[in-house]
Amino acid sequence: MLFHVRMNVNLPHDLPASDVAEILQKEKAYSQELQRNGTWRHIWRIAGQYANISIFDVADNEELHRLLSGLPLFKFMDIEVMPLLRHPSAVRDDDR
Template sequence: MRVSVPPLLPETEWQRLKDAEKALALQLQREGVWQHLWRVAGRYENVSVFDVADNDALHTLLSGLPLFPYMDIHVTALAQHPSALAEAEGLPQCPT
């Protein structure tokens, strides 16, 4: 997810949106829905892993993010790989 700050957005509104985004991101992480969140170094961008039921649920989640109108989002669906360490050693796997 890459965020582009609109140049004419008032700073107070931008701060309000960022605060709301952070609160929701923390809530979704605590709920286990937003499983991983990494900053892309040097950019206003992140790489995230979500655990949702399907593509519609992911779309609903993403479009509900406060910063969604200012995001360029690329989605890649993931599946468990049979040669992954978790699979080979009987460890917990990615949720399906």
């Protein structure tokens, strides 16, 4: 199943810089592994915001929830999820 996921990150201003650096390092490694295995299909930064739009390809809602809640930044995020279905007028059979 494909899901459109918007993630807005809200790091506390009083979070120590060393903690931020450690969280971001873990976040990058986790997200890049999901991208390499094809689960996290696409990620785009939203210009001017600490936010992204991503496309996930997972078996079901439960898997998506597990992956998102495993993000090191999860507790600092507001997340919106929209399930996607192939549009009947689409000219491609995939999401290229």
